[in-house]
Amino acid sequence: MASLLCPPLNLPPKKVNDGNAGALAMKTLSKGDYMLFRKNRGLTEQFAAIKVKASLEADVLDKTVEAVDDKDDYGVVSLHHVGILCENLERSLHFYQNILGLTINEARPHDKLPYRGAWLWVGSEMIHLMELPNPDPFTGRPEHGGRDRHTCIAIRDVSKLKDILDKAGIPYTLSRSGRPAIFTRDPDTNALEFTEVD
Numbered sequence: 001m002a003s004l005l006c007p008p009l010n011l012p013p014k015k016v017n018d019g020n021a022g023a024l025a026m027k028t029l030s031k032g033d034y035m036l037f038r039k040n041r042g043l044t045e046q047f048a049a050i051k052v053k054a055s056l057e058a059d060v061l062d063k064t065v066e067a068v069d070d071k072d073d074y075g076v077v078s079l080h081h082v083g084i085l086c087e088n089l090e091r092s093l094h095f096y097q098n099i100l101g102l103t104i105n106e107a108r109p110h111d112k113l114p115y116r117g118a119w120l121w122v123g124s125e126m127i128h129l130m131e132l133p134n135p136d137p138f139t140g141r142p143e144h145g146g147r148d149r150h151t152c153i154a155i156r157d158v159s160k161l162k163d164i165l166d167k168a169g170i171p172y173t174l175s176r177s178g179r180p181a182i183f184t185r186d187p188d189t190n191a192l193e194f195t196e197v198d
Contacts (some may be wrong), residue, residue: 001025017126026125081119081126082151085134086188089116092129096120099168102127122153127172138189144173158182161194 010104017148086092096102097120105126116131142148155161158180165172175181180196 019109027031040060077127081128083130084151084186084188084190085132085136086129086186086190087131087134088187089118089129091130091187092131093118096127096129099164099170127151136187139186141189141191145185145193146173146176146178148191150183150193152195154197155194156196158194158196 059188084092093104102120102122105119105121108126108128110117110119113130118129120127120129162172162182165182170184172182172184174197175183182194184192184194186192
């Protein structure tokens with residue numbers, strides 16, 4: 001599979017008027033978040049600009065902080081990895097490597113943890129497969145993975161992945177919104193979304 005993730009967007013912060021702030025608070029922000037938002041809404045300085053370069057050889061993030069104007073900005077860079085539970089590591093590795101085409105990050109420690117696992121590259125981020133008991137039920141899950149907890153991976157061509165899943169006999173559903181996205185489940189019923197990006 002081709003490079004799966006896009007670089008993050010670098011958008012300048014926008015000013016928000018009182019009308020917009022109220023609408024956001026009612027729809028998406030908790031009271032604590034809203035109070036923090038109100039406190040910082042007049043902030044005109046640029047937020048910290050952080051450049052990230054993931055090293056494929058050592059799984060180390062090279063962070064350069066250009067400016068920190070807010071004492072509460074702790075420097076969110078990106079999503080580093082997603083932990084996915086599996087019952088049988090070999091079965092999961094077959095799915096993630098042989099069906100989805102992901103590769104193992106050999107630099108990550110897989111022998112220092114008290115359980116078996118593997119780290120797989122997804123662009124510059126990773127999936128951490130962990131062979132541990134899964135508290136989630138295997139049955140009774142929604143047919144459409146978009147209605148369940150899921151991991152979303154950005155890809156270049158949904159139609160090619162659809163062909164791969166068809167050839168492997170792996171069931172999937174398409175996005176209900178009509179956008180180019182496909183949902184499937186791994187062998188342990190963990191939901192995966194693949195969304196097409198430019």
